[in-house]
Amino acid sequence: MYQIEQLGEDLFRIALQRHLEFSPEALRAPTNVYLCGPAPWALINAGHPSVHAEDLSHALSECGVRADQIDRIIATSWEIDCVGGAQNFPNAELFVLSPDMFAPGDLEMIIERRRAALRERTSELAAALEGFDAGIVHTWLERFYPRQSRALNFVPLRQGARVRAGRLDLQVHPCSGITAGHMALFDEASAILFSGDVALSGLPARMDDAAGYATSIERLAALNPERALPNHGRPFERARWTLVRASRFLTNTLSSAASALFNGPTIVEFIERDRGYELHEPVELLWNFELFKVLFDELVRTRTIQAEGEGVTRRYGVDVDDPRAEVRSAGSNPSSSSSS
Incomplete structure (x- = not known):
C-alpha cells in the first residue's frame, strides 16, 4: 500500500501507508520516503525494516529504480521507521546524525x-x-521495534555538514526535543526543507523535550523554506508560514492545557476527558501518555502549574489534590487506582 507523488525533477515522495495493527493514531499517517535523483539515487529515510520493506521495493520499481541502484540513505533520525529500513539496502551508504562522530553504531x-x-x-x-x-x-x-544490528556502519553527520542527495545539496540542522539524533535537511537553492518529525499540523508523534522542540521549530522557520517535506503526512507549501503556525499551535496548546488542569487531573484523566474521547486501545493510551507527560512536565518546569505524586498517578494543575487519589475520574472503580 503506497502512493507515489512527483515533487520535482527526479524528486519523488513515496507515501507508505501500511501500519501495524493497534498502532496509535499518530503513527497511522503515511510514512514518507523521498527518492532523490538522478543516478546515483538517494533516499531520505528508509521506512520501517519489515512493515514497509515490500511496499518500498515495489514503489522504487515503479519509479524505474532497483534497490541495488540506491547509492545512499540519509536518515533524519535513529527512530526505527527512519533508519531501520536501511538494512534492506546493503549496497547503500548510510548517513545519520552523530554529534560524537562515532561509527559503527549499536x-x-x-x-x-x-x-x-x-x-x-x-x-x-x-x-x-x-x-x-x-x-x-x-x-x-x-x-x-524488532531486533536491530549491533554494528551499524554509517557516515556520521553533525551540525552544518552538507550531503548530496541527487540534485540536492542538503545542509544538516539538528532538531532537539523530538528524539535523540533527529535532524532536518535544507537545500538552499530550492528552499526545500526535509522537516523530519517536526509536526506541521497538530502535535508531533514523538517528543522528549517541549522547550527544545519549540526552539527547533523557530530555527527551521528562520531558514525561510518554501516547501516542507515531512516524515509523515503531506508536504506543505509556504513552509516558513507553516512552521510559524506550528510554533504558535504548540504555545497555544501549552496555554490551553494549563487552563484545563484547574482541578488537578492525572494524564489519563486529561486524555479521556479533556480531549473529548475515551481511549480503549492500550497502545493509543500509552503513546498519548508519553506525549502529554512531556508537555505537562514542561508546564511544571516553568512553574505554570503544580504537580504532586509520581508516575501515572501524578496530578497536574493549579489546585492539585491528594496524589494518592484514584487515577480515573469520580464514579470509577476504586480498585483501579494505585498509590504513588
Missing part, C-alpha cells in the same frame, strides 16, 4: 532503550488501570 542498544522505557510505562499503566491490556502493548512493541 542500533539495537538505541532501540532497546526505547522498548524498555515503553515497557516500564506499560507496567505502570497496567498496575493502575483496571482492564488495561498490557499483552497487546508488548506484542505491538516487539513488532514495531
